[in-house]
Amino acid sequence: MAALEILGLAKSYPTGFWRKTLRPALSPLQLTVHEGETFGFLGPNGAGKTTTLKLLMGIIFPTSGSARILGRDFRDPDVKREVGFLPEQPYFYDYLSAPELLDYYARLSGVPEEERRKRIPELLERVGLADAGNKQLRKFSKGMLQRVGLAQAIIHNPRLIFFDEPMSGLDPIGRREVRELIQGLKDEGKTIFLTTHILSDAESLCDRVAIIHNGELRGIGVVEDLTSKSADKTEVAWRGAQALPAVSNLLAEEHVTGDIVRAVVASEQIDALLEKLRQQRAHVISVTPILGTLEDYFVAQTSGQKEVTV
Amino acid sequence: MIARLSAISFNTFREAVRDRVLYNLVFFALLLVAAAPLFGEISIGLEKLILVNVGLSAISIFGIIIAIFIGIGLVSKEIEKKTLYTILSRPVRRWEFIAGKYLGLIMTLVVNAAFMTAGFYLALLVASRGLGKDDAGLLVAIYFIILEFFIVTAITLLFSSFSSPILAAVFAFALFAIGSFAEDLRNFAALATGATKWLATGAAYLVPNFSALNVISQVAHSQSISGRLILLNTVYALLYSLTATIGAILIFERRNLK
Numbered sequence: 144m145a146a147l148e149i150l151g152l153a154k155s156y157p158t159g160f161w162r163k164t165l166r167p168a169l170s171p172l173q174l175t176v177h178e179g180e181t182f183g184f185l186g187p188n189g190a191g192k193t194t195t196l197k198l199l200m201g202i203i204f205p206t207s208g209s210a211r212i213l214g215r216d217f218r219d220p221d222v223k224r225e226v227g228f229l230p231e232q233p234y235f236y237d238y239l240s241a242p243e244l245l246d247y248y249a250r251l252s253g254v255p256e257e258e259r260r261k262r263i264p265e266l267l268e269r270v271g272l273a274d275a276g277n278k279q280l281r282k283f284s285k286g287m288l289q290r291v292g293l294a295q296a297i298i299h300n301p302r303l304i305f306f307d308e309p310m311s312g313l314d315p316i317g318r319r320e321v322r323e324l325i326q327g328l329k330d331e332g333k334t335i336f337l338t339t340h341i342l343s344d345a346e347s348l349c350d351r352v353a354i355i356h357n358g359e360l361r362g363i364g365v366v367e368d369l370t371s372k373s374a375d376k377t378e379v380a381w382r383g384a385q386a387l388p389a390v391s392n393l394l395a396e397e398h399v400t401g402d403i404v405r406a407v408v409a410s411e412q413i414d415a416l417l418e419k420l421r422q423q424r425a426h427v428i429s430v431t432p433i434l435g436t437l438e439d440y441f442v443a444q445t446s447g448q449k450e451v452t453v
Numbered sequence: 454m455i456a457r458l459s460a461i462s463f464n465t466f467r468e469a470v471r472d473r474v475l476y477n478l479v480f481f482a483l484l485l486v487a488a489a490p491l492f493g494e495i496s497i498g499l500e501k502l503i504l505v506n507v508g509l510s511a512i513s514i515f516g517i518i519i520a521i522f523i524g525i526g527l528v529s530k531e532i533e534k535k536t537l538y539t540i541l542s543r544p545v546r547r548w549e550f551i552a553g554k555y556l557g558l559i560m561t562l563v564v565n566a567a568f569m570t571a572g573f574y575l576a577l578l579v580a581s582r583g584l585g586k587d588d589a590g591l592l593v594a595i596y597f598i599i600l601e602f603f604i605v606t607a608i609t610l611l612f613s614s615f616s617s618p619i620l621a622a623v624f625a626f627a628l629f630a631i632g633s634f635a636e637d638l639r640n641f642a643a644l645a646t647g648a649t650k651w652l653a654t655g656a657a658y659l660v661p662n663f664s665a666l667n668v669i670s671q672v673a674h675s676q677s678i679s680g681r682l683i684l685l686n687t688v689y690a691l692l693y694s695l696t697a698t699i700g701a702i703l704i705f706e707r708r709n710l711k
Contacts, residue, residue: 200542203709220544228542234534236464238471250460251543295539305542 144214146303146334147176147199151208154194168194169358171208176351178302181325181335183349183366185342185437187445191358192338193231196307200228213303224253227296227304231338232312233288237281241272241291244280245298252299262298270294270324286317293324303334310341322348346437354444361444369440376433377413380405383425390419407433457545458553465557466564469523479565482515483572504580505591505673508573513598513669515569516562520602521625523561524609525618527554528701532710541710548702555610555698562602570595587675593683594672600690604661605629607697614701614708631656632663661693 152172155165169191176182186192197203199210199217210217213225235244242263249259267273270290275283280291289309296304309325310318318341325348329335339345345352346366353363362369376395384402391397393416397406404425408416410432420427469475486508528551531537540550570592577591578584608628612621631638635657642653666686668678 197538197710200538202538202541204707220546223542223544226542228539230535230538233539234536235539236468236536238468239464247460247464248539248543251457251540251545253456253544299543 144178145175145211146178146180146213147174147182147336148211149174149195149199149208150210152195152198152205152210153207154198154203155206165206167358169198170360172355172360174353174360174363176334176336178334179332180351181329181337181349183345183352184336184338184355185340185345185352185441186338186355187340190355190445192355193307194358195355196228196230196305196336196338199305224299225302227299227301229292229296229304229306229309231307233292235280235288235291235295238279240277240279241267241275241283241294242277244291245294248295249298254299262300266294266298271320286313286320289313289317289321293321297328301333303336304328306335306337308339309337310339310344318344342437342441352437354441356445362440366437369437375410376407377410378405378407378429378431378433379413379416379420380428381420381425382428383420383423386420386423386425389423390416393419403428454546454549457549458556461540461545461550461553462555462557462560465527465554466560469519469558469561472523474522475519475561475565478515478519479568482511482569485511486569486572486576501577501581502673504577506669508576509591509594509598509669509672512566512569512573512595513601513667516566516598516602517605517629519565520558520562520605521609521622521629523558524606524625525613525621527558527610528613528705529618529621537710547706551610551614551698551702551705555606555701558606559603562606563599566595566599566602590675590677591672593678594668596683597666597668597686600686601663601666603690603694604632604663604666604697607694607701608661611697611701611704614704628660629663632661633667634664635660635662636664662689666690 149172152169153167154169155167158164158166172191172195184192184195194203198205199212200223201218201220212222215222236247239247245263245266246259249262254262264273267275270293272287272290272294275287280288283291289312293309296306306325309321313321322344325335325337329348335348337345337349349366351363351365352369354361381404382402384399384404387397387399387404390406393412394406394408397404406416413430417427417430488507531540537550541547573591574584574588577588581588605625609621609625612624616624638653638657638660642650642657645653665682668682671678
């Protein structure tokens with residue numbers, strides 16, 4: 144079952160003195176996230192990631208289109224019993240302590256009192272805030288606030304969780320902790336929708352990613368598929384430097400260490416190179432395709448022409 | 454629904470209670486009430502009259518100030534600080550948020566008025582060396598003051614649902630001031646002719662009639678307040694505040710939040 148189906152959701156804002164000109168913030172977006180999947184929604188700042196989340200959470204209203212969350216219309220407030228949300232750089236009621244804040248959010252999500260009493264200390268322990276006690280949130284560091292944010296997003300044990308830039312502004316240790324927490328939720332089988340512009344996080348956590356730029360979807364697919372798309376070069380290593388003059392016209396670059404040659408060759412030239420190396424009686428040590436990173440794909444999609452891969 | 458409403462209103466109450474500004478205002482109000490007998494010293498024989506007038510006016514004015522200054526931030530602060538994001542991403546209807554905020558501030562104002570009333574009666578006890586039967590009648594004036602809070606909170610919420618906090622405060626104070634002279638506006642409408650009469654009558658009925666809710670002078674002179682006025686004022690205040698709150702909800706329901 145699809146946990147999230149975005150069906151042409153679009154948002155435009157009126158601009159100008161008479162507010163007659165419409166500035167599109169999100170072009171009609173078509174997207175499906177499967178249950179149990181960790182989905183990365185990537186894009187540079189101002190691409191439309193947060194707009195999409197605000198639309199899904201009912202904070203702003205779409206100009207057109209619709210969405211279904213866990214099989215129900217996204218405007219149905221009751222569907223949010225099973226949805227968790229961590230906004231970007233969240234701010235919470237700073238006059239509350241962490242247990243008070245979690246209790247408040249749990250009440251709003253309809254968690255019974257008995258379960259609240261059990262779940263709040265457990266969750267505080269899980270996010271590493273068991274020692275925070277009754278300290279007010281105004282005395283919390285940024286990292287601690289982010290952990291409270293994560294706790295409030297899952298206090299009601301939701302099936303689908305939206306994280307908006309969960310690692311932004313955190314130090315490396317904080318980022319690692321948040322990543323581990325999200326990994327833990329993934330292992331529990333939760334569906335996770337994650338927006339980020341930190342590609343290494345998306346690469347390590349997400350099953351599939353979509354790339355959005357200027358409010359338009361530029362690409363979508365399994366991380367490995369997207370990164371292998373840019374594997375158009377191969378590294379070949381062989382023993383026998385005497386073969387080099389015969390093959391040098393095929394190589395993009397080469398490094399010679401003693402009798403060992405490491406060369407980079409265009410993938411379509413690989414057969415020709417191996418054939419010549421055999422003729423020259425060189426001993427091939429390794430043939431390794433040079434895989435692109437998600438960053439390569441991201442840069443290609445956000446700087447080049449529109450190209451959607453499903 | 455009830456659980457969500459009570460959670461939002463209790464949290465609003467808790468926010469106000471933990472705000473130091475509220476304590477400053479309450480402290481000044483109590484100080485004024487406590488100082489009221491000193492005013493009486495200046496006017497020989499009018500000690501109690503002055504005390505009742507100053508005491509009840511202090512409860513009213515400080516309550517109105519609290520209602521407006523907390524009221525203007527009820528919605529705008531949640532939007533500005535984005536705390537609303539984590540509320541609306543839960544099964545909370547927008548109307549529940551507004552209604553919960555309204556009830557929370559009313560709860561704050563009632564508790565606040567209860568404290569000030571206790572201080573006022575204490576001052577009365579000290580100044581008059583005992584409480585008389587007439588003094589119970591003062592509670593009617595305090596009840597009307599609370600009804601004023603109902604209306605002021607609702608109109609502040611209405612203004613803050615579409616304008617900036619400063620403008621909302623200006624509008625709410627202006628409407629309170631005009632509403633305090635609603636009877637004069639009605640008298641003027643009765644004397645006027647033509648378009649002026651229509652405009653003045655329309656304005657007189659549109660603005661909240663705070664002058665009907667102000668019986669401080671009557672109770673200070675130990676005049677009794679009729680049961681009919683109590684009933685009419687109660688119905689009027691409830692209908693007026695309900696209408697203004699529904700207006701705030703209708704605007705908020707359609708609003709794209711930043």
